[in-house]
Amino acid sequence: MTSTFPNISISTERLVLRPLDEDDVAALAAMMNDEQVAAWTDVPQPFTEQGARTWVTEDAPAERAAGRGLDLAVTEFLTQRLVGVIQLTKTNWHVRSTELSYIVAPWARGEGYASEAALATAQWLFGDQKFERIELRTAADNTASQQVAQKIGCISEGVLRNACIAHMRTDDGTWTDVRTDFIVWSLLPEDLEGAAEHMTDTGGFTGFTDWN
Numbered sequence: 001m002t003s004t005f006p007n008i009s010i011s012t013e014r015l016v017l018r019p020l021d022e023d024d025v026a027a028l029a030a031m032m033n034d035e036q037v038a039a040w041t042d043v044p045q046p047f048t049e050q051g052a053r054t055w056v057t058e059d060a061p062a063e064r065a066a067g068r069g070l071d072l073a074v075t076e077f078l079t080q081r082l083v084g085v086i087q088l089t090k091t092n093w094h095v096r097s098t099e100l101s102y103i104v105a106p107w108a109r110g111e112g113y114a115s116e117a118a119l120a121t122a123q124w125l126f127g128d129q130k131f132e133r134i135e136l137r138t139a140a141d142n143t144a145s146q147q148v149a150q151k152i153g154c155i156s157e158g159v160l161r162n163a164c165i166a167h168m169r170t171d172d173g174t175w176t177d178v179r180t181d182f183i184v185w186s187l188l189p190e191d192l193e194g195a196a197e198h199m200t201d202t203g204g205f206t207g208f209t210d211w212n
Helices: 022-032 035-040 049-065 113-127 143-151 191-202
Strands: 015-019 070-076 082-092 097-104 133-139 155-169 175-187
Touching: 015 113, 022 049, 022 082, 035 155, 049 070, 070 113, 082 113, 097 113, 113 133, 113 143, 113 191, 133 143, 133 155
Parallel strands: 097 133
Antiparallel strands: 015 070, 070 082, 082 097, 133 175, 155 175
């Protein structure tokens, strides 16, 4: 029998993480058309509202049902506005491990939302779901994503050389592929204690200007 993640809601001081729904389509499409999202992900460009609707109604439910992962909308607690997405992929239920990634809308960057959402997800995975390992992969030049990984207590394990394809604008305005390295990070249950202490020492979630 295939293990699957439940349809859940996770609350933090400022955020609610919940399943994507059709009310997110317009905001999701706008977020995915951002220049930095295009640069650091393989999201098709331009990203249409139909693409967002397919993600919400077909792709995300299929990934969860198959046990491969989970997509969560990250919303502001007070406004319910979509500020980002948390994704769990490549889930291995025998090893109890999964890969975590995050995207934050351009208007919401600099508020520490990525680290707050990622840490809450990790706490849920290690606590309720009894996972033993979370992996993150960040492009070598994506320093903001690396800062988020460090902030939540991840340990850098090494470099996968030439394993990442990023994207850059050409002179004619189109996108072209650029190969770079992946930095691999891991987070284990015992790492969270140090992360929580660091949050307390620094007064909370530091904002970073970039999203991932």
